[in-house]
Amino acid sequence: MIDIPARMVGLDWGTTSCRAYLLGEDGTVLDRRLDGRGVLALSRSGENRTAAFEQELDDLCGEWLRSAPGLPLVACGMVGSNQGWAEAEYRHLPVDLTERPESLTEVPTPLGPLFIIPGLFKDGTAGSPSDHPDVIRGEETQVLGTLPSGTGDTAAGTGDAADDGAGSPAVVVLPGTHTKWLRLEGTRVSDFVTTMTGELFGLVMQHSIVARLAEEPQAPDLDAFDRGLDVAFAATEPVPAAPTDVATSLFSARTLVMAGELEPTAVKDYVSGLMIGAEVERFAHLWIGEQDIAGGRITICANAQLGGRYARALERAGIASDLAPEDAVVAGLWRTALALGLIDKEDS
Incomplete structure (x- = not known):
């Protein structure tokens, strides 16, 4: 039974x-379900x-929508991709996140219309x-x-308008299956880059020769x-003593076990360090400039465990970071x- 009135899903x-x-x-979380299947499994x-x-x-x-029918349903993510429910x-960049999207994609469902938020597209440079x-x-x-409280009120058509979305450059990293490194100028996204570290880690630990010697750690x-x-x-x-690109160093996760220098239960975390370290080292030197970190800190949007790993890697690169609230997506x-x-x- 819902004691506090629900406003949306x-x-x-x-x-x-x-x-x-x-x-x-005000967006307070009344209940949550965190174990749903993703787009890959459903497709x-x-x-x-x-x-x-x-x-x-x-x-x-x-259960929620039968108890409180008619609640708005709003979704973000790969559900709106060509592999998802509806594209x-x-x-297109640059995009001010506080500006209203022109529209949401509406998908009819037996529980009511589902509105899917548009993604962002970077055109890149032809021939680059x-x-x-x-x-x-x-x-x-x-x-x-993650933007300061009240920032989104401008998007909703209330409050004072932001200057023009511009501000000091900042970097946000969003670790996951496909990690995103995003450059933010005030409330405007000016650039981003995707790495497949999370997906590659899963493939290595499930299907490679390295996985055959690995054992699941207890902690x-x-x-x-x-x-x-x-x-x-x-x-x-x-x-450097030897080439250290990730394709070369990954094989050491096998040979160190064979040599008795790495426990099979340590392979998974060792490989995680190799891959996250290689990603962060590259971005720290080639993508993050002095202007991005001068007087500021990189924001990490991830759960505490994964975010903590990126924070350790960034610290190794001499870059300070802060972990965003885990439910930033809810806001x-x-x-x-x-x-x-x-x-x-008016009613919220």
Whole structure:
């Protein structure tokens, strides 16, 4: 039974998971479901895709919506990709996150219409060997949720307008299956880059020769993680002892076990250190400039365990960081619903 009036349901529906939130006044989380299946599982389930997504939505939110029918349903993430439920539009960079999206993609469901937030698209530079087109789905909503309280009121058409979205450059990293490094100028996204570290880690630990010697640890082994960082950051030494690119160093996760120098239960955390370290080391030297970190700190949007690993790697690179609230996406979903008039500000 819902004691506090519910106002909306928000969904962070990504590649590997779906998290659903029942929100009350001012975006307060009344209930949550964090174990939903992601886009990959649903699109490969063998079921009719629409039926698979409808069933997952019902499993996660059906009880809430039958108790309080008519609540707005707002989703962000890969659910709006061409692999998801329905393809939503993109907004092209630069994008001020506090500006209203022109529209949301509306998907009819048995529980009521589901509104999918548009992602962001970077056009890149034609013919460039490094500045490629890139996309974001879901992370834009997380970043909106990290902005100072009240920032989103401008998007909702209330309060004072922001200057013009400009401000001191800042960097936000959003670790996950596909990690995003995002450059933010005030409330405006000016650039971002995707790395597949999370997905590659999963593939290595499930399907590679390295995985055959690995055993599941009973608890995180941060010493093994730091050892992986040591290898990744050896590339910054004046004369590295050996090539330290991640494709070369990964094989050491096998040979160290064979030599008795690494426990099989430490392999997973060692590989995590290798891969996160290689990613952070590269971005620290090639993408993050002096102007990004002078007088400021990088913001990490992730759960405490994964965010803590990125913080350790950034510290190794001499870069300070702060961990955003874990439910930042909830604030972003709420602000977007306000901006589109799905929730009346006067009643919230």
